[in-house]
Amino acid sequence: MRVRFHGIPRPVLFDGCADLLDRLAPLTQGWRWQASDDPAAPIISVTAVTSGWRIVSQWTPEPATYDDAADIVCALFADLVLAYVEADPRLLCLHAGAVAIGPNTNGGSNAAAPLFVFPAETQAGKSTLTAALAISGGCLYSDDVLPIDLGSPAASAVAIGLAPRPRLPLPDALPPHLHEAMLRRIALSNSRYGYVALAREQLAPLGERRPIAAFVRLERAAGHAALTDAPRSEIMTLLLRQNFGARPPAGEMVERFAALTAAARCWRLRYNDVGEAVALLMAQAAQTAASAAHRLSA
Numbered sequence: 085m086r087v088r089f090h091g092i093p094r095p096v097l098f099d100g101c102a103d104l105l106d107r108l109a110p111l112t113q114g115w116r117w118q119a120s121d122d123p124a125a126p127i128i129s130v131t132a133v134t135s136g137w138r139i140v141s142q143w144t145p146e147p148a149t150y151d152d153a154a155d156i157v158c159a160l161f162a163d164l165v166l167a168y169v170e171a172d173p174r175l176l177c178l179h180a181g182a183v184a185i186g187p188n189t190n191g192g193s194n195a196a197a198p199l200f201v202f203p204a205e206t207q208a209g210k211s212t213l214t215a216a217l218a219i220s221g222g223c224l225y226s227d228d229v230l231p232i233d234l235g236s237p238a239a240s241a242v243a244i245g246l247a248p249r250p251r252l253p254l255p256d257a258l259p260p261h262l263h264e265a266m267l268r269r270i271a272l273s274n275s276r277y278g279y280v281a282l283a284r285e286q287l288a289p290l291g292e293r294r295p296i297a298a299f300v301r302l303e304r305a306a307g308h309a310a311l312t313d314a315p316r317s318e319i320m321t322l323l324l325r326q327n328f329g330a331r332p333p334a335g336e337m338v339e340r341f342a343a344l345t346a347a348a349r350c351w352r353l354r355y356n357d358v359g360e361a362v363a364l365l366m367a368q369a370a371q372t373a374a375s376a377a378h379r380l381s382a
Contacts, residue, residue, distance in 0.1 A: 085097070085098045085102040086098075086119065086120045086121065086122060086126065087102075087105070087117050087118065087119060087120060088117060088118055088119075088120040088122060089115065089116070089117045089164060089168075090115070090116040090117065091168050091171060091172075091290070091291070092127060092164065092167045092168055092171055093127070093167075093171050094124045094125065094126060094127035094167075095120050095122045095124060095126050095127070096117075096126055096127060096128045096129075096164075097126035097128070097129040097130065097131075098130050099129065099130065099131040099132065100131065100132035101130055101131065104130065104137070104153075104156070104157065104160070105117070107153060107272060108157065108160075108161075110247075110271050110281045111157070111161075111247040111271060111272065111279050111281060112245055112247070112290070113243075113245040113246075113282075113284065113287040113288065113289045113290065114243070114245040114288075114289025114290035114291060114292070115164075115245055127141060127142070127167050128140075128141040128160070128163045128164070128167065129141070130156070130160060133149060135149060136149060136151035136152065136156065137149065137150050137156040138150075139156065139159050139160060139163070141163045141167075143162070143163050143166050144159070144163060152274050153272060153274075154272050154273055154274040154277060154278075154279065155274065157272060157279070158249065158277070161246055162229075165177075165229055165244055165246070168231075168244075168290070169231050173235075174233050174234055174235030175231045175232065175233055175234070175242065176231070176232050176234055176327055176337075177229055177230065177231050177232070177327060178201070178203055178229070178230045178231075178232060178323060178327050179203065179204075179228065179230075179326040179327075180201050180202055180203040180204065180210070180226065180228075180229075180230040180326060181201070181202040181204070181210035181211065181213070181214040181226055181227045181228060181230070181248075182199055182201045182202065182224075182225035182226050182230050182241050182296075183199070183200055183202075183214050183217040183218060183222040183224050183225060184197040184198070184199045184200075184222060184223040184225065184288065184294055185197055185198060185199075185200055185217060185221075185222045185365060185366055185369035186198065186222070186369055186370070186373055194223070196376070197222070197223065197369065197373065198297030198298065198369050198372045198373055198376070199225065199241055199294045199295065199297050199298075200297060200298045200299075200300050200365060200369065201230065201241060201296050201298070201299050201300070202214065202299075202300050202301075202302055203299060203301065203319070203322050203323055203326050204301065204302040207251075207304075208302040208303070208304060209255070209302060209304055209355075209358070210227060210228070210302055211227040211228060211248050211249055211251065212250040212251065212254065212255060212258065212266075212358060213302065213358055213361060213362070214226075214227045214248055215227065215248040215250050215266060215280050215282075216258070216262050216266070216358050216359075216361075216362050217362055217365060217366075218248070218282050218286040218287065219262060219265050219266065219269075219282070219286065220262070220362050220366065221366070222286070222366075223285065223286060223287065223288050224243075224248060224282060224286060224287050224288060225241055225242075225243040225244070225288050225292070225294070226241075226243065226244045226246070227248035227250075228248075228249070229244060230244070231244065232327075232344075233293060234340050239295075239296070239340060239343070239344055240293040240294055240295050240296070241293065241294055241295075241296050242291060242292070242293055243288035243289060243290060243291065243292040243293075243294075244290060245287065245288065245289050245290030245291070247271070247279045247280055247281055247282055247287065248279070248280050248282070249277045249278065249279050249280075250266065250277070250278060250280065251276065251277060252273060252274075252275065252276060252277060252278050254266055254267070255358065257356050257357045257358055257359075258358045259357075259358065259359035262358065262359065262362075266278075269281050269282065295347075296344065296347075296348045297348055297349065297369075297372055297376075298348050298349040298351060298368075298372065299314075299319045299323070299344075299345065299348055299349070299350050299351070300351045300352070300353050300365070301314055301318070301319060301322060301351070301352045301353065302355070303352060303353065303354045303355075304354075304355065304356060305354040305355070305356060306356055307354070307356065308357070308360060309355035309356070309357060309360035309361045309363075309364045310354050310355070311351050311352070311364050311365070312351065312352050312354075313351060313352075314350045314351055314352040315350070316345045316346065316350050318352075319345050319350040320341050320345045323341050324337070324338070324341060349372070351368075353365070
């Protein structure tokens with residue numbers, strides 16, 4: 085079965101495994117697809133095999149085989165996001181989580197809620213933290229891979245419309261109410277990861293854009309959560325190290341990231357208790373939103 089995903093120029097082939105689409109639906113927001121007779125070479129091919137599924141694409145040129153549904157869905161999502169990003173030359177990808185933090189209204193994300201971006205190295209806890217923020221009243225843009233639209237003077241983050249995938253087991257430093265909420269919403273999992281199916285208002289749809297209010301570097305450390313200023317040079321270096329995909333010339337990219345960090349706040353969050361971190365970030369987001377509203381009314 086050939087399927088066309090909106091925003092991706094060539095079809096995706098599901099050979100004997102069209103039922104995988106049923107697994108994608110509860111984990112996505114804003115992704116649209118339909119059966120297609122497009123004869124173009126598939127941009128991604130997924131084939132049912134005796135041991136599970138095999139996937140091949142221009143990003144996975146050597147076929148990879150998975151015997152676990154959560155793993156094949158993760159591999160497929162990774163290639164779909166890359167296909168979506170590379171179809172738009174304005175987009176650049178960061179390894180980062182992002183959440184618009186503010187109360188949701190009318191079943192959708194609050195347009196005034198500031199977007200906090202969490203560029204972080206592996207195992208800094210960004211998937212668990214961003215999922216907790218979404219469940220606590222935010223709206224998730226990404227938990228791991230964040231496209232940035234460099235095509236406008238004020239670069240914006242672009243939602244990928246995919247459920248977060250925190251590591252399992254969930255950390256002990258997670259308040260009971262958040263622990264229970266995440267476990268209750270896990271829709272697909274294995275022994276290492278679980279996809280948390282967020283409510284509609286908690287997950288921004290694919291393609292939704294929002295300016296970046298702050299970059300927050302995550303650091304796991306003992307003690308109470310603390311949010312402190314970070315040098316812009318530190319955040320800019322982190323962004324340059326964490327980006328991938330189609331890139332403008334190096335000089336232009338440095339200029340764009342310099343402009344991004346100049347227009348946003350730059351913080352470092354040291355934390356161990358996720359509940360403390362959520363409360364601290366939500367309080368800071370409320371203060372950021374109030375300051376922005378005051379500037380607009382002045």
